[in-house]
Amino acid sequence: MNETIRKKRIMRRIKIWTSVIIIAVIYIWAFSGMPAMEFKPSAVQAIKAIFSGLIHPDWDYFYDPEGEDLLRTLLETLYIAVLGTFISSILCVPFAFWAARNMNKYQFVSSIGKFVLSAIRVFPELILALLFIAAVGTGPFAGILALGFHSIGMLGKLFGESIEDMDFSSSEALKSCGANKIQTLWFAIVPQVMPSFVSFTLYRFELSVRAATILGIVGAGGIGAPLIFALQGHKWDRVGMILIGIIVMVTIIDYISATIRKRIV
Amino acid sequence: MDALKKRRLSLMKRLVTLILIIIILWASSAGSEVSISSLIDGLPGMGSLFLEMLPPDWSYFSYVTDPMLETIRMAIIGTTYGAIIAIPFALLSSRNVVKWPVIYYPFRFVMNLIRTIPELLLAALFVPVLGIGDNAGIMALSVFSFGVIAKLAYEAVEAIDNGPLEAMTAVGANKIQWIFYGVVPQVIASFVSYTLYCFEINVRAAAILGYVGAGGIGLYLNNTLKLFQYQRVSTIIIYTLIVVVIIDMISNKCREKLI
Structure with missing residues (x-):
């Protein structure tokens, strides 16, 4: 002992x-x-410049009746996030059923599905954006496609897990009363998975908004391009304005999305 | 009668939500030059790009091993710095450790502010400050992981069991003893797990940080893309995928053991 x-x-x-x-x-x-x-003397200067840019942002850039301005590019960023999330929320459904353990007869089928989803997830949005730019040219559409493809990985995984957690007693009850396949799907399965599905989609939307702000670095639309130009041109007041714009937009989106998610679940 | 009214109301609500979603989608597609035809036209171009990437340039693997290790190193150091800075912030922004809202609200505000900025933007900001190279990437990852870990950790601190804390107060422990023997043992496992989770994110992020000049393998990705060496691009992508998958696997195993 x-x-x-x-x-x-x-x-x-x-x-x-x-x-x-x-x-x-x-x-x-x-x-x-x-x-x-090592801190070079130029580093201190750059920090000072960034902070003074944040304190005295370039308000002229906020709204410009003609040409590019902050509002328009921020809106474009939002468009990219909205449509990218929408595409992936539809495309992820078959993947989710493929990856769900209780939807396939054989274990290895769902394992392959899970592997495919994680392979999609590993691909960074930025590289996908570059690939899609080769197909549809620079612009927000490439960003939408990149986000739409990348988000399938995460949404498919989360949604597949919620299918795995599903309770089948209600669909069996409907079946025994003589409901057909579509009726069982509509009245037993959809109401069960819908809340978590919407909540995951909203969560992914929050992440997509953040991701969409950087897609412009490679030319896939949104706020990223003007930001990079302002950084390279050392226009710190404009950098400050754009940063403030991004922070405010992301905060508002997060707040709205979190409120809706709390009400759903 | 009442049930009918309720039903009608919920139907109305659903209809309004649906219309709202359709309007948002329509406005977004109108504002962003979406065209299915350009996608269909462009697909052959994408296909030929894929074909150009094959076969991957296998000899390039050994050449990019050093930058790959550098990328992992950046992620390790960045996550560590972030985790260390996150500890005091997580404690100071929890309601049950600091009793005054005057203190914990400002700390939470700073954390939320930092979390709104994506890591690539942070890197783009740090490059002019620290110069092109690893340091900018490490700092960007540190700030980013600080935001993530501090948020998750303070929620864990707020969820701990109050019993031991009350017992310690009752026998006259001071604040530092209270934190060390009451709070820390309860949250240490989840804290390490969050740090590992953040490390996984950081490895992925570090792989593309070089694109804005912040060190790591992203720099090589950028260069090969600019020179149209697509076979080398695919080598880098495959290499990154392998490393990310292996690190995810190890980290997942560790996290499963922790909790």
Whole structure:
């Protein structure tokens, strides 16, 4: 009795120490290769310039009757996020059923589905945007397609999991009363998964808004392009204005979406 | 009668929601030059791009191993810095550790503000400050992971069991003892798990940060794309996918063990 307890304790100690050593080795490797962090005098100047830009933003850029302005590009960013989320929320449905364990007869079918979804998820939006630009040219449409494709991975996974958690008693009850397939789908399955589906879609929309703000860096529309130009041209007041615009927009969207999600669930 | 009214009301609500969604979708597609025909026209172009990417340039693998390791290194250091800064912020913005709203609301406000900025934008901001290279990427990842970890951690702190805390107050523990022996043991597992989760996100992010000049493999991605070396581009993409999948797997295993 005592012997087994002592053995267990020793084993635990060995486990703890090996993990400590592994973590230590990883950290030594990581920090040994790090370039020294040095502050050049230009860094202080740049920080000062950024902050003064944030305090005195370029209000002329906010609304310009002709040409590009903050409002228009922010709206374009929102369009990209809305349509990208919409596309993926439709396209993810078959993937979700493919990946759900209880919807397939064989385990390996759903495993393949899950793998496909995670492969889609791993592809960064920015690279997808570059690929779609090759197809449809620069502009917001490429961004929409990139976001729409990328979001399938996450929405399909979340939605598939909610299908797996589904309770089948109500659909069986309907079936035993003589309901056909479409009726069972409409009255038993849809009402059950709809709230979580809408909530996941809204959550993905929040993430898509953030992602859409950077797609412009590669030319896929939205606020990213003017931001990069302003940064490269050292127009700090304009950078400040754009940053404030992004922060305000994301905050408002997050707030609205969180309120709706709270009411749904 | 009442039931009928209720039913009609809920039907109206649904109709209004549906119309609202349709209006939003219509306005967005009108404002963003969506055209299915250009997609159909462009698909062959995309297909030929794919064909140009094949086969991947296998010899390039060994060449980009160093920048790949650099990317992972950036993610490790960035996550660590972020996690360390997140600890005091998470404690100071929890309602049950700091009793005064005057303190915890401002801290939460700062966290929410930081979380609105995507990591690539942070990197674009840090590049002019710290110069082109790893440091800008590390700082961007630190700030970003600080936002994520601090938010998740303060929610975990607020959800802890109050019993041990009250017991400790009753026997006269001071504030630091209270935090160390009452709060920390309860949240440490979830804190480490959130840090690992953030590390997964950061590896993905670090792979593209180089696109704006913040170090890592993204720089090579940008260069090869500009030179139209698509076979090398596909090598980099495949390499990134492999690394991300392996790291996700390891991190998931660790997180499962923790909780």
